[in-house]
Amino acid sequence: MTTATIHDSYLAEVRTRRLWSSVAALLFVLLFLGGFMIADERNAGGFWPGIPHILDFPADVLAEASEQWRSLPGLIAEAFPALIETVNIAGASTLIGGLAGAVIALLVTRGLAPAPWAVAPLRRLLDILRALPELVIALVLIFVLGGGPIPAMIAIALHTVGALGKLFSEVAENASLRPVEGLRSVGATWSQRMMLGILPQVAPNWLSYALLRFEINIRASAILGFVGAGGIGYDLRNAMSFGPGKFAEAAAIFVLLFATIVIVDQTGSALRNRLTKGAAT
Known part of the structure; x- marks a missing residue:
């Protein structure tokens, strides 16, 4: 040729x-x-006719908030307990989902799984948990269990298991197997090999992913409040539903939620950088 x-x-x-x-x-x-x-x-209103009015609601909220700016600190203080509930939902769901995801990750990692036949079914389970949005799971659970933080926590935790299980398994696949082989040679059990041979290698990256997921779960728990799952999102929905007269309260919740997300994001980024750089060195 x-x-x-x-x-x-x-x-x-x-x-x-x-x-x-x-x-x-x-x-x-x-x-x-x-x-x-x-x-x-x-669409009931039509997309194109609604474009000129897309900024009407933010303008009304800002106008009322500017008129009642003296009351904003008090409104922020009133919304703070709901914010604590939202952060608690995110923290509990991240902890539960992270622990379950860590166990499943070790069970589906090739070369580490104690039962190779269970790898494929467990991976499909993680795929299903990732594919189901938290909102859909929460709506089903609210119908069964009623409104409140419990459906939101379960919904976010299930999605967290799917997300972190996938990420954790990818990190574990890159871990060195030499410590595992050494522990196996002296008769260590599977759990001992994982605790002493794998977890010290993957812990920094796992914690980094868990912190990132915690940030995401705070946003998710606030969104689920709109469907009756409690937290600051529920108060925000009520403030927006009442319309004029409650817009200052909605603005205070927006400010509080935005400040919280920024603080958590910056803190989580600093901790993740410290963990990953510490692991690299």
Whole structure:
């Protein structure tokens, strides 16, 4: 085969790939436009007529908050207990989900799993838990258990198991097996090999992922409050539902929630950097 033939074959393959990429992009655009038109037709108010009014609600909230700015510190103090409930929901669900995810991660990691036949079913279980949104799980649990923080905690914990189980297993797959083999040679049990041979290697990265998940779960617990799962999201929904007269309370909750997310995000980032850099050194 000559160089010219190889060059022509390569160019033909490039043209074919570009053609299929163009066809895929065109299909994506057509599907997007078709879906958008259907959604716009089914929307009660219509998308295009509503665009000029998209900033009306934020403007009303800011206007009322600016008029009642002296009352904002008191409103923030009133909303603080609900924020503590939201953080508690996120913390408990992260702890429960993280512990369960750690155990399942070790059970599905190739080379570490005590029962290789159970790896595939457990991986599919993690896929299902990740695929189910917390909101859907919470709505089902609220229908069964009633409103409150318990459905939110269970829903977030289940999703956390799927997310952290996947991440933890990927970290464990990169761990060195030499300590495990050494412990096996002296008769250590599987749990002892995991505790002494694997956990010291993966702990910094696992803690880093858990902190990141805690940040995500705070946002999730606040969102679930809108469907009756308690916490600061529930108070925010009520303040927004009452409309004018309660907008200052909604603004105070927005400020408190935003400040909390920023503080947790910055603190978590600093801790994660310290953990990962410490592990690297």
